[in-house]
Amino acid sequence: MKIDLRKVKVSDLVAGYEDRGEEGVRGYDKQLNIRPAYQREFIYKEKQRNAVIETVRKNFPLNTMYWAVVGDDFELMDGQQRTISICQYVHGDYAVEIEGSPRFFTNLTAERKQQILDYELSVYVCDGADGEKLDWFKIINIAGEKLTDQELRNAIYTGPWLADAKRWFSKGGAPAAAIGSKLVNGAPIRQEYLETALDWLSNGAIDHYMAEHQDDQNANELWTYFQNIINWVNLTFPTYRKEMKGVAWGPLYNKYGQKKQDTGKLEAEISRLMQDEDVSKKSGIYDYVLSGSERALSIRAFTDNMKREAYERQKGLCVVCGKHFALEGMHGDHITPWSKSGKTDAKNCQMLCAEDNRRKSAV
Incomplete structure (x- = not known):
């Protein structure tokens, strides 16, 4: 695998920048795929995004980015959040506070605009086999915000199925979140909705399911299944x-x-x-x-005081086998089972040895 360090000006990076949503994000005169299938969605908050522009404006060094060679083009392996922050600012998508006032890129003086456009980014460009690039991608992300298990799976099982699945499950306003936010934990952009649905449908065999369906043209089965669950619960x-x-x-x-x-x-x-x-x-x-x-249900356990009282009443004898045990070798048990309205209180506590408690629990 060959790795070269290059200097890329912001003016070159933002040339031809285009965000076409589901169809992808491109830059560097359309030669750079800014959001490959294995990349997470844009997750920077305003403070983080603005800090990138402040770094560029002050000519401070920005963390190194990583691109991979794909035919005659490139795809971004690490640095998507910083790249999109820069491109969106130069293209007028948001303003940052400068000297106490919000300033879009178009509001800057010609000199300040040029300073940003002339800023040089440090980019390592990797040229190698797909497996080598994927291994490198995992390594360089160790130092950054840790990838979730599902984000790593997305890096492996790219294809039309994944592209369609992300349309339903992986966006900030994803349809899955729209119907399931009251029932499902996690954030769509961190692939947690997608992982949950896959886990449920595959009975935990997520990798196997994604490998089997990688080349499917759509994720209709998964999306229909998820909708059925939500409807059934409601x-x-x-x-x-x-x-x-x-x-x-x-x-x-x-x-x-x-x-x-x-x-x-x-x-x-x-x-x-x-x-x-x-x-x-x-x-x-x-x-x-x-x-x-x-x-x-995790029925409330007897307190140590309740168990001590029962132990003393029984004089340390298990009520089932009649043998004597130390307090530490016995377990609190409901005399009248909880399922028959027995309460977890001192009067309803009896002490069993570990073996008899195990047998009773297994019934």
Whole structure:
């Protein structure tokens, strides 16, 4: 692999700059692909963006950028946020504060404009095989803002499927966020919506799914699946609660989505459990009312004082096997099960040895 250091003037970088949204962002007289498939979306906030222009205006050194040779053109491997910040400013997309007043590029004096256009960027240009360039891309990003696992997958499985999937899941105003923001955690531009949908559809085998569908012409299957989940949740649980955000809805839909549900009965049970102080993981209620698994709820544990009181009452004997154990070798257990309205209080606590507690929990 060959790597050369070049000096690129801002005037050359912004020549032919064009942001065509889904169709890509180009610069350097259309020779530079500023947003390849593996690049994240533009995530700089105003303060970061303005700091780039301030650095250029004061002729301070800006961090090195990295381009890769692709045929007769180039694609940007690292430095997208800085590159777009510069191009957008020169093309009049935003203003920065200079001497107490907001100034667009067109508001600057001819001398100040020329100073920015003459500023030289340090660019390493890499020419090698695709695998070599991808390895280098991963390495140079270690020092910057760490790439998410999904951003790295996007670097590997580029193609028409990914381009279409990003249209639905990876933009700031992505359709997936528009319908799922109350139910799904994460930020579309960091590929978290895309990763969540893929994880649900593939049962955790994201890499396998992306490899299998890399050359598909669209991501209709994934987008339709995601819409079906959101619609199912809204219909099954029509009363929205903040605890619904972040629930693993995909696995629940995969298992229970085709089963008929009594929404009124579900709502009554959810309301009751939300008021139960023994349920410490309220978001688990939605899993529980469908699956019946108490493990989803994280029932409140007995305190050390409650367990000590029960241990003394039992004189250190396990109520099942009758053998004596040290306090540290025993576990607090509900005499009347929580599922039968047993409370997590001192009167309802009994101590079991580890083995008998394990057997009971397995039933």
